[in-house]
Amino acid sequence: MNFGFNDEQQEIKATAxxxxxxxxxxxxxxxxxESEPGGFDEAVWKELSELxxxxxxxxxxxxxxxxxMVELVILCEELGYAVAPTPFLANACAGLALEWAGSDEQKxxxxxxxxxxxxxxxxxxxxxxxxxxGAAVPIVFDEDGARILDPNSVTFDKxxxxxxxxxxxxxxxxDGEALTGDLDAAxxxxxxxxxxxxxxxxxxxxxxxxxxxxxxxxxxxxxxAYQAVxxxxxxxxxxxxxxxxxxxxxAWAADEEPDSLALAASMAKARAADAAWEVAKSSIQVHGGxxxxxxxxLHFLLKRARASGQLFGSSSAHRERVAGLIGMAA
Amino acid sequence: MDLxxxxxxxxxxxxVRTWLADNNPGPEPDGDDSAKxxxxxxxxxxxxxxxxxxxxxxxxxxxxxxxxxxxxxFYAEMARAKVPRPANILGLVMGGPVVMAHGDESQKExxxxxxxxxxxxxxxxxxxxxxxxxxxxxxxxxxxxxGGWEVTGQKVWTTLGHIAxxxxxxxxxxxxxxxxxxxxxxxxxxxxxxxxxxxxVQITGEAEFNEVFFEGAFVPDENVMGGVGNGWMVxxxxxxxxxxxxxxSAAVGLQNDLENLIELINERGLGSDxxxxxxxxxxKMGTEALSxxxxxxxxxxxxxxIPGPEGSVAKxxxxxxxxxxxxxxxxxxGPAALGKDSDWGYKMLRSRANSIEGGTSxxxxxxxxxxxxxxxxxx
Numbered sequence: 049m050n051f052g053f054n055d056e057q058q059e060i061k062a063t064a065x066x067x068x069x070x071x072x073x074x075x076x077x078x079x080x081x082e083s084e085p086g087g088f089d090e091a092v093w094k095e096l097s098e099l100x101x102x103x104x105x106x107x108x109x110x111x112x113x114x115x116x117m118v119e120l121v122i123l124c125e126e127l128g129y130a131v132a133p134t135p136f137l138a139n140a141c142a143g144l145a146l147e148w149a150g151s152d153e154q155k156x157x158x159x160x161x162x163x164x165x166x167x168x169x170x171x172x173x174x175x176x177x178x179x180x181x182g183a184a185v186p187i188v189f190d191e192d193g194a195r196i197l198d199p200n201s202v203t204f205d206k207x208x209x210x211x212x213x214x215x216x217x218x219x220x221x222x223d224g225e226a227l228t229g230d231l232d233a234a235x236x237x238x239x240x241x242x243x244x245x246x247x248x249x250x251x252x253x254x255x256x257x258x259x260x261x262x263x264x265x266x267x268x269x270x271x272x273a274y275q276a277v278x279x280x281x282x283x284x285x286x287x288x289x290x291x292x293x294x295x296x297x298x299a300w301a302a303d304e305e306p307d308s309l310a311l312a313a314s315m316a317k318a319r320a321a322d323a324a325w326e327v328a329k330s331s332i333q334v335h336g337g338x339x340x341x342x343x344x345x346l347h348f349l350l351k352r353a354r355a356s357g358q359l360f361g362s363s364s365a366h367r368e369r370v371a372g373l374i375g376m377a378a
Numbered sequence: 379m380d381l382x383x384x385x386x387x388x389x390x391x392x393x394v395r396t397w398l399a400d401n402n403p404g405p406e407p408d409g410d411d412s413a414k415x416x417x418x419x420x421x422x423x424x425x426x427x428x429x430x431x432x433x434x435x436x437x438x439x440x441x442x443x444x445x446x447x448x449x450x451x452f453y454a455e456m457a458r459a460k461v462p463r464p465a466n467i468l469g470l471v472m473g474g475p476v477v478m479a480h481g482d483e484s485q486k487e488x489x490x491x492x493x494x495x496x497x498x499x500x501x502x503x504x505x506x507x508x509x510x511x512x513x514x515x516x517x518x519x520x521x522x523x524x525g526g527w528e529v530t531g532q533k534v535w536t537t538l539g540h541i542a543x544x545x546x547x548x549x550x551x552x553x554x555x556x557x558x559x560x561x562x563x564x565x566x567x568x569x570x571x572x573x574x575x576x577x578x579v580q581i582t583g584e585a586e587f588n589e590v591f592f593e594g595a596f597v598p599d600e601n602v603m604g605g606v607g608n609g610w611m612v613x614x615x616x617x618x619x620x621x622x623x624x625x626x627s628a629a630v631g632l633q634n635d636l637e638n639l640i641e642l643i644n645e646r647g648l649g650s651d652x653x654x655x656x657x658x659x660x661x662k663m664g665t666e667a668l669s670x671x672x673x674x675x676x677x678x679x680x681x682x683x684i685p686g687p688e689g690s691v692a693k694x695x696x697x698x699x700x701x702x703x704x705x706x707x708x709x710x711x712g713p714a715a716l717g718k719d720s721d722w723g724y725k726m727l728r729s730r731a732n733s734i735e736g737g738t739s740x741x742x743x744x745x746x747x748x749x750x751x752x753x754x755x756x757x
Contacts, residue, residue: 049383050680051381052677258751270754273753273754275747281751282751286691286695293671297381297666304380315666364656372655374662375640376649376654
């Protein structure tokens with residue numbers, strides 16, 4: 049038993065952290081949002097893809113790295129920490145959808161481009177897609193299943209959502225070619241990827257609160273010396289660590305114990321979504337007035353936490369699923 | 379990352395599981411406290427005879443020398459098998475470790491074996507009526523006399539005080555020194571005239587704890603632990619032992635209770651209630667997060683020697699889940715669950731102490747804020 053990263057995973061984490069924090073510095077994120085909300089820097093996407101990350105969880109036979117959910121989760125968490133404007137999550141989720149629910153022909157046709165990042169994938173529901181503009185493989189999930197939309201016939205109308213660190217849009221049509229494989233295996237993994245992003249957001253919002261509580265003085269003391277503030281920060285750690293434990297476990301379960309994935313994924317998604325929201329809003333409270341200003345970066349985290357938290361099922365929906373899976377009679 | 383047990387770890391778990399299945403003495407007898415205690419004492423002897431009582435103790439002191447992970451497996455298996463707790467629990471998890479860490483050879487020789495065999499029961503004399511969270515402010519006085527020390531003062535929340543042979547007693551031996559520096563850690567013989575033990579009845583109606591009054595009680599010099607004036611440092615070791623390794627077995631206990639609660643809900647035809655479903659799912663997630671966090675922290679400790687930050691929230695998690703679960707159970711069962719002899723009613727009342735005993739939630743949050751997050755000290 050070793051519930052920690054191995055050496056290779058540690059290395060991926062270190063690289064991901066330094067890449068995310070150097071390419072998506074706070075002023076870069078702000079500039080992107082203010083100049084082209086919902087957009088991203090193609091050059092950085094290319095760079096990220098050349099590191100092999102676009103295809104990290106795509107199988108080797110389809111041109112990916114063939115690594116698992118644990119490795120993917122490491123990247124999602126670090127990119128979440130940076131609130132990176134990048135189509136990484138959308139592309140990775142499309143890869144998971146094809147890998148786990150696609151036919152051999154569908155995999156052969158689409159996974160290669162997803163793995164190199166040159167023919168990006170995107171996922172969404174009939175009312176909202178993630179980073180679908182310019183995507184070659186948009187995949188819709190709804191109550192009837194999942195389908196690959198034809199990028200030449202579908203158009204995406206940009207949605208102006210509160211979260212402007214990512215592109216959101218509505219598809220003009222949801223007709224397409226069905227994915228007929230194991231959709232639960234795909235959507236469970238997609239939920240885990242989002243949970244990891246949310247865990248990263250929660251960690252960042254906590255780090256910012258703690259840092260500010262050490263620096264900001266009122267009544268001649270750092271505000272972090274007051275228990276009303278310090279206990280708020282301790283509660284943040286509680287939330288962040290619960291989210292992280294459940295997310296890492298779900299990633300491991302996806303790779304090594306798939307029978308546990310459905311329960312693990314819903315627990316992770318629900319907890320991480322709530323943690324990101326709780327910590328982001330609590331961090332604004334610790335910051336006081338400055339945290340409510342546009343000029344401070346916290347609102348990017350708060351908005352992403354809210355938007356990502358509702359992707360692939362709300363926390364209530366995931367808890368409902370957990371209840372059924374642990375034996376509550378319907 | 380690998381959450382499965384290795385072949386060796388699995389073999390250890392199977393050995394524990396088999397032994398517990400073969401030797402489980404069954405549920406504790408109802409009613410009489412002394413009968414219950416004797417039952418636990420017999421159980422500890424059974425464990426000791428098979429070498430399990432001191433599972434975490436080094437072999438040279440009569441323990442099993444199990445690794446950190448093996449200890450965790452052992453405690454989790456005990457919780458899973460629902461075996462009673464050993465009688466001399468404070469001696470095993472606190473007294474013994476302190477003697478091993480700070481005692482001299484003759485103290486080790488004198489005290490350790492009777493802890494393992496439950497022949498001599500240990501209790502803890504730390505808290506005082508005026509010194510709870512601010513333990514270092516304690517006022518029980520130790521005055522130097524010929525051949526030893528004379529102790530006068532009052533301790534409270536002393537589990538097993540009425541049965542114990544030895545008390546881990548922290549008293550003020552120097553009133554002129556700064557508050558953390560004037561303390562000494564004694565091992566005090568409870569069987570003497572200068573000590574009076576009175577049961578402290580708690581909100582459940584039972585008396586798990588005692589008040590202990592010292593009126594010139596004598597402690598010989600050879601029972602000073604870790605040197606005169608070092609009491610605070612020695613006591614801290616004890617408290618850290620109390621908090622270590624709680625998470626995994628606590629989570630197993632919560633999981634057992636949660637399964638019972640789900641069964642109860644289903645029996646009453648309430649399984650489809652959407653609000654109950656949300657609450658039960660949240661309890662499950664909290665329980666899993668506690669268990670997983672304990673394993674993450676343990677993995678970090680095995681690798682680096684320092685437990686991960688996840689472990690620092692374990693006691694908060696356990697207390698709040700247990701309180702929420704017992705509240706929910708009594709809500710579902712209605713007034714009938716509040717019978718004085720009802721299991722959930724008892725558990726609900728007892729759980730109120732979970733956020734106080736072993737460090738209040740407020741003190742634990744101070745510790746997390748200062749030591750884990752590096753926030754400035756309040757004082």
